Amino acid sequence: MNPLKQLAGQTAVYGLSSILGRLLSYLLVPLYTRVFVPAEYGINNEMYAYVSLLIVILTYGFETGFFRFNQTHDNKDVVYSTTLISLLVTSSLFAALIICFAQPVANIIQHPANSEYIVWLGLIISLDAFSSIPFARLRVQNKARRFATIKLIGIFTYIAFNLFFILLCPYLLKHSIGVGFLDVIYNKNIGIGYIFISNLISSLITILLLLPEIVGVKYKFDYKLWKTIFRYSFPLLIVGLAGIINETMDRLFLTYLLPKGIAMSEVGIYGACYKISIFLTLFVQAFRFAAEPFFFAQANEQNAKKIYSDTMTYFTLVCSFIFLGVMLYIDIAKYFIGSKYYEGLPVVPILLIANICLGIYYNLSIWYKLTGQTKFGAFISVAGAVVTIILNVWLIPIIGYMGSAWTTLICYAFMMVASYFFGQKYYHINYNLPKIFLYFGLAILLYVISVYLNIEGKTFRIAIHSLLMLSFLIIVFLIERKNIRSLI
Numbered sequence: 001m002n003p004l005k006q007l008a009g010q011t012a013v014y015g016l017s018s019i020l021g022r023l024l025s026y027l028l029v030p031l032y033t034r035v036f037v038p039a040e041y042g043i044n045n046e047m048y049a050y051v052s053l054l055i056v057i058l059t060y061g062f063e064t065g066f067f068r069f070n071q072t073h074d075n076k077d078v079v080y081s082t083t084l085i086s087l088l089v090t091s092s093l094f095a096a097l098i099i100c101f102a103q104p105v106a107n108i109i110q111h112p113a114n115s116e117y118i119v120w121l122g123l124i125i126s127l128d129a130f131s132s133i134p135f136a137r138l139r140v141q142n143k144a145r146r147f148a149t150i151k152l153i154g155i156f157t158y159i160a161f162n163l164f165f166i167l168l169c170p171y172l173l174k175h176s177i178g179v180g181f182l183d184v185i186y187n188k189n190i191g192i193g194y195i196f197i198s199n200l201i202s203s204l205i206t207i208l209l210l211l212p213e214i215v216g217v218k219y220k221f222d223y224k225l226w227k228t229i230f231r232y233s234f235p236l237l238i239v240g241l242a243g244i245i246n247e248t249m250d251r252l253f254l255t256y257l258l259p260k261g262i263a264m265s266e267v268g269i270y271g272a273c274y275k276i277s278i279f280l281t282l283f284v285q286a287f288r289f290a291a292e293p294f295f296f297a298q299a300n301e302q303n304a305k306k307i308y309s310d311t312m313t314y315f316t317l318v319c320s321f322i323f324l325g326v327m328l329y330i331d332i333a334k335y336f337i338g339s340k341y342y343e344g345l346p347v348v349p350i351l352l353i354a355n356i357c358l359g360i361y362y363n364l365s366i367w368y369k370l371t372g373q374t375k376f377g378a379f380i381s382v383a384g385a386v387v388t389i390i391l392n393v394w395l396i397p398i399i400g401y402m403g404s405a406w407t408t409l410i411c412y413a414f415m416m417v418a419s420y421f422f423g424q425k426y427y428h429i430n431y432n433l434p435k436i437f438l439y440f441g442l443a444i445l446l447y448v449i450s451v452y453l454n455i456e457g458k459t460f461r462i463a464i465h466s467l468l469m470l471s472f473l474i475i476v477f478l479i480e481r482k483n484i485r486s487l488i
Contacts, residue, residue: 028162029275032195033338035166038268040192043111045271046255046264047196049248050109051121056244058094058129061236062087063136064292064369065229070140071296073225081219082226084133091126098122120196127203134213139292154206161198165190235374242381246388246411247358250404253392258400270401272337273344276330277351280322284359287315295366305429312363316436317476319356320443324472326352327447328465331458347405349447354405356440357412364419367427376422384415439476446472 032041066083073079098105099119106115138147169186172178190197207214254267291311298304326333327349334345368376388411395403423429446468455461 028159029272029336030338031162031166033272033341036192037265038272038340039264040268041272042255042264042267044192044195045251045267047117047121049251051125052248053241053244054125055129056237056240058091058125059087059132059240061233061240062229063132064236065233066133066136067140067292067296068232068369069225069229077218078220078222078225080133080137081217082222083229084214084217085219085221086226087130087133091130095123095126114193117193117196120193120200124196124200124203127207131203131206131210134210137213150206150209153209154202157205158198158202161201162195165194165198232372232374235378238378239374239381242378242385245385246381246408249388250392250408253396254401254404257393257396266401269341269344270347270404272341273347274351276326276333276336276348277355279326280319280352280355283318283322284355284362287359288362291362295370299370308363308366308429309431312360313432313435315359315363316356317439319359320439321472323352323356324443324446324469328450328469329462331462344401347401350405350409354409354412357409357416361412361416361419364416364423367423367429371427373426376426380415380418380422383418384411387411387414435479442472442475
């Protein structure tokens, strides 16, 4: 099979669980932004920023380490059991500690009245970190359908319990239906906490579905192998930590750098508008799920570098198309959030471009993973984190969440450029830069034209924007018609 067709097929299947699944859960955003005020929704964004950081710490790069040593080690079962035992021990220890010290942690992050949030989120983090290795094994075994099925069941569970607790229970209570039963399972004072409870139930069900991958294993812990994997993976932990600082810590910077009276509201508005850029983020995530094992599998092929180059070109093309689609139809996309959040819409194009840069960086990062020089990934990510911290501290007090948006773009652009130049030195790939710049530049140009036209009537504006989108597709087809026929 054509390698790019194989990658596209895998991306489509993983996309079923990540893009479609996340899109379904993303449909909860209109619910959240209409039921909860920005300050309440801000708490949700703040808490999940902590979750993102701690999951990276608790997986400590072993997911990629598993991919690498599953390819090179003679006994693949030992690689799997060693990594699985490692995460089981650390995740269990973390869960025990977080339960014991929930109240002090709640005091530190200035939510002393909600220590239960800490317990629920701690359990979610432990379960999700541990499940990363079984999911990684499914990806290595090309069991994309099972991977997607389990992910989707988890997401449907999360959505169902959100709807049950946030919509159905208040409705039943208001109409005095099943009051005795509701008194047992529902407490209206929990409010935003039901998002965390729904997530915890989803994580528990996911672990149960993964039991065949967990129980049906001949467990053996190879300490020498573990040390080798850890040495390889530790720089990736640094990469992951720096990446989370770049990706989600802006919510925490907003929380602590803005006046207390408006901080949570600003975090809520910024987080809600960030969700609009999630259309692009979800594609990048689905691509990453498929691409990482794919890149390792292609490493020994004669035309590997040509495949990596072509992948970059078409990845940039798809990202440019998504960017243009969101921005040309922002009049429609904005309805995914409540009207009280609209003031934050100017961050959307900035965050979309930032995420394109991040996606390109993920493509470029294959050089240090293949060559084993993961320390370079750590250097670049740490430098990006430094940029993030400095610019957020500088810009947030001046321009609020717009400072966070511009910081995200500058950081990811810096990491993209740095990775490209280091990669060309240590693992040269002849990327098709003219095409990449053409597609990305064309999307930006058409968006700028749409802004410059400044059409008043909404219907007429959408019609003109549709013509701009059509012109993009026609230009792409004329350039790529031979390759399109070949792929088909």
